[in-house]
Amino acid sequence: MVASSFATALSRVLSYEGGYSDHPADPGGPTMKGIIQREYDAYRARRGLPKQSVRLISDDEMHDIYRTSYWDACRCDELPPGVDFVVFDGAVNSGPTQSLKWLQRALKVPVDGDIGPVTIEAANACQDKAALIDDICDRRIAMLRSLKTFPVFGKGWLSRVADVRIRGKALAQGAAAPPPPPAKPADEMAKAKISDTSALAALKTPEGIAAAIPVATAAVNAAANPGPMAWALAVVIVIAAAVAGYYFLKLRRAG
Template identity: 55%
Template sequence: MAVSRERASLDRLLVHEGGYVNHARDPGGPTNKGVTQRVYDSYRKGKGLAARSVKGITMPEVYDIYDRQYWDAVKGDQLPDGIDYVVLDGAVNSGVRQSVIWLQRALGAAYKGRVDGVLGFSTIEAINAVNNHDALIDRICDIRLNFLRHLNTWSVFGKGWTARVSEVRSIGKSWASGGTPQMASFMDGGQAKGFIEDAQASPSTAPADAAIGAGGSGLGVSGTLTGLQEQLSPLSYASEWVTRIVVILAIVSALLLIGGAGYRWYTNRKTARLTQALGMT
């Protein structure tokens, strides 16, 4: 890949990240130019410098952080044109490991290693075996967007994330095709961090289990009442009331069993979709 791709990628990424933000729903917390306070504190400490607000971060520091902690981490110099930028943007927005997981999943059968978020030799080998880089970029972006949809903050930042991923897709494919992509645009909300720690929780099966248990118990009771009815058959009046109770109880129990089974199917299906979207299979 071209040596100059890192700076060109960062110039577009920094437009997406914008300036200083501290949104209450953003798990990144105080962030400036895409660098969180936590990352900045770690960087300053490693340099033997005193901690300070990320508001005061300088551009040389920004470029140094991106070079060391993101570009080098995703092995940008070893990735094909366009894919380098797409993986870098995902790494800054959702973490290096998560972005590499998206890449590994997008490689499909070409990748023989574990989907572990570590960009090693087997991942590079799989990328080099792929001829259609436009299609690979599409798959990476589709997987990324599906992941973001399953975060608790999607209702807040979903519009911005959707616009950002769409533009990342376009820019990446333009580079992959040998063209010169447009400059990026800032999308409000698109700069919010999308971490897996903020993923939606799997739905509980407790209501389904309770309904199925209650339905089974109800059918058991109705069976007991049926036996009682036989004993009361000489007393036609009492037997008639028992019959009504048995019928009602049987209907309610059956509805509970059916409803519980249906809800359990729904929760299992939703959990499977969530697991797949988050790459936890």
């Protein structure tokens, strides 16, 4: 909400992101200070510049990407202190759309992952910013725990969200935020995307259970009416239900 908010928020985010990493389990691939290679390629292409390794990203390029693709994309300058930082960090780690969905669900406004006047007004009208930040962080943690990469990166993610929660609430209350925790190796901090939700986590949701019902029905029918056609039909139903349920979960349960 003030001119210095972006600079101080970015400084904190960079303390989480570390330097260069290319962990085989990280869906983001090669990453430098939180900027992935694909994103950097697209950024340079829009400016008519040749591709180069993200390891060579300049500070000006890095600041521009963070400002336009994350801070401005989430309209953080229009959000309350503390909430702006929490939304910004969530956007960096899991994408602006996902971070805005957490905010919208916490505010109980229509959820579309795109910020507009309704979301901004509700955020500023919220009387308990600390509770709002807790709700956003709790939703973020729930998604992180559902990811198939959680066993690899979960410890780093949870540590990050814990610090984001503390700092966000301190800013919301006008208090001095504690210093950031010691920087972690870059390969301990991966991108956390809803597209990496594990199949087991999907099956534990109401949508997953609903998708499993026709699977069970098909199996029962095949057992009651044995034969090649019955079993072939059962297999088709199982595959279709599994695929539909999994992708429905990604679209509807994102945060």
